[in-house]
Amino acid sequence: MSDDEADPELLALLRAHLGLGPRDPTAPPETRVLQSAEYIVDNAVDVALDMIGTRNAATLIYEQMQAKLYSFKKWSEHEMHPKASGPRDVKTLEFVFTVDLLNFCFWPEGEEGFVVEYKGGRWSGYWSLCAALWRALDEGTPITCPDYWHSEDFTFEVLENVFRSATKEPLPLLQERFDFLKQASEVLCKEYDLSLVNLIEDANHSAAGLVNLLADKFACFRDETRFERKTVRLLKRAQIFVADIWAAFEGEGFGRFEDIDKITMFADYRVPQMLHALGALTYSPPLEDAIKRKQEIAPGHSWEVQIRGCSIWCVESIRKLIIRQNPEASVNAILIDYFLYDTVKEIEKNATEEQFPHHRTRSVWY
Numbered sequence: 001m002s003d004d005e006a007d008p009e010l011l012a013l014l015r016a017h018l019g020l021g022p023r024d025p026t027a028p029p030e031t032r033v034l035q036s037a038e039y040i041v042d043n044a045v046d047v048a049l050d051m052i053g054t055r056n057a058a059t060l061i062y063e064q065m066q067a068k069l070y071s072f073k074k075w076s077e078h079e080m081h082p083k084a085s086g087p088r089d090v091k092t093l094e095f096v097f098t099v100d101l102l103n104f105c106f107w108p109e110g111e112e113g114f115v116v117e118y119k120g121g122r123w124s125g126y127w128s129l130c131a132a133l134w135r136a137l138d139e140g141t142p143i144t145c146p147d148y149w150h151s152e153d154f155t156f157e158v159l160e161n162v163f164r165s166a167t168k169e170p171l172p173l174l175q176e177r178f179d180f181l182k183q184a185s186e187v188l189c190k191e192y193d194l195s196l197v198n199l200i201e202d203a204n205h206s207a208a209g210l211v212n213l214l215a216d217k218f219a220c221f222r223d224e225t226r227f228e229r230k231t232v233r234l235l236k237r238a239q240i241f242v243a244d245i246w247a248a249f250e251g252e253g254f255g256r257f258e259d260i261d262k263i264t265m266f267a268d269y270r271v272p273q274m275l276h277a278l279g280a281l282t283y284s285p286p287l288e289d290a291i292k293r294k295q296e297i298a299p300g301h302s303w304e305v306q307i308r309g310c311s312i313w314c315v316e317s318i319r320k321l322i323i324r325q326n327p328e329a330s331v332n333a334i335l336i337d338y339f340l341y342d343t344v345k346e347i348e349k350n351a352t353e354e355q356f357p358h359h360r361t362r363s364v365w366y
């Protein structure tokens with residue numbers, strides 16, 4: 001419980017006194033990420049939404065998404081993503097869980113960065129993570145199986161080999177990645193008999209419920225921090241895991257969620273980069289200068305939290321603008337986010353980091 005939430009006893013007394021009655025335990029689950037994002041926007045001084053820029057971005061994004069027939073089917077079209085063999089394909093479920101447990105901090109220290117050579121390709125960034133997992137599976141290391149993480153066979157040296165680099169630069173935060181796999185296997189063993197199917201079924205087809213389960217039971221998914229005297233929750237990897245399952249299974253089986261539209265944008269370092277380039281997000285001169293100079297921003301620093309929280313709120317505003325302009329549009333924050341991430345990766349092919357910078361925080365949360 002965050003220390004700024006009222007004591008449950010006191011809350012119950014207050015509700016009774018006000019004639020509100022007890023909190024309804026059957027009320028649908030909420031992640032409270034949007035509330036955190038709104039609080040951050042209301043208290044941010046170095047990051048702001050530009051309403052003209054946001055409106056122009058909404059028009060541009062929707063046009064492009066329509067032109068590209070953008071839907072969750074795009075997810076499986078990526079060469080490095082698994083293709084589910086059916087609505088309850090456990091191997092795909094395990095692959096996605098492993099990816100989103102480790103889906104953080106790929107930006108390079110040096111010039112060449114961490115690179116995985118696999119199937120004739122040289123993969124960097126997020127794709128290097130997927131490529132390394134496929135390579136390990138091809139080599140007979142069951143790196144996506146929770147019971148393997150839980151076994152004595154799985155050592156730090158094994159993970160070093162899984163993530164061996166084609167360059168001199170290793171994958172950042174490797175120890176933290178090893179610790180997360182071990183930690184996750186402990187929780188899965190204690191709560192779910194080491195079965196991800198049991199974890200998914202515990203959420204009873206609620207996206208917000210699954211996000212909250214991950215945040216409550218797994219410290220390695222609890223992406224929360226302090227901002228202006230309150231605890232705010234951004235839950236990026238918990239949310240992108242739910243989104244990736246929804247997309248990988250195309251809304252069926254393990255991917256069927258009644259409330260998938262409660263998932264917000266995933267507060268990483270790529271989508272803010274795009275929102276700023278589109279003029280939807282504006283930065284104060286000191287922050288803009290720090291990002292241009294590639295100055296590292298510490299995890300939990302006010303600048304970092306403002307960028308992440310305002311990005312979530314900005315994508316929410318874009319989603320509402322698109323729906324208002326096109327009531328028949330079937331877009332949600334997930335598809336807008338995926339589209340913006342994929343667009344950043346396209347632009348990055350022809351732009352230098354100087355032209356198109358992103359903020360640099362060494363974080364295990366994104």
Ligand SMILES: Nc1nc2c(c(CN[C@H]3C=C[C@H](O)[C@@H]3O)cn2[C@@H]2O[C@H](COP(=O)(O)O)[C@@H](O)[C@H]2O)c(=O)[nH]1
Pocket residue numbers: 074075078103104105106107124125126127265266267268269270271337338339341342366
């Ligand atoms: N907001 C958001 N952040 C995302 C993704 C993805 C990949 N999602 C795939 C699934 C569907 C989409 O179509 C994508 O193909 C990775 N990331 C984050 O970016 C950073 C890695 O960047 P780079 O080093 O350049 O690869 C790192 O923080 C990572 O956590 C996304 O979709 N949204």
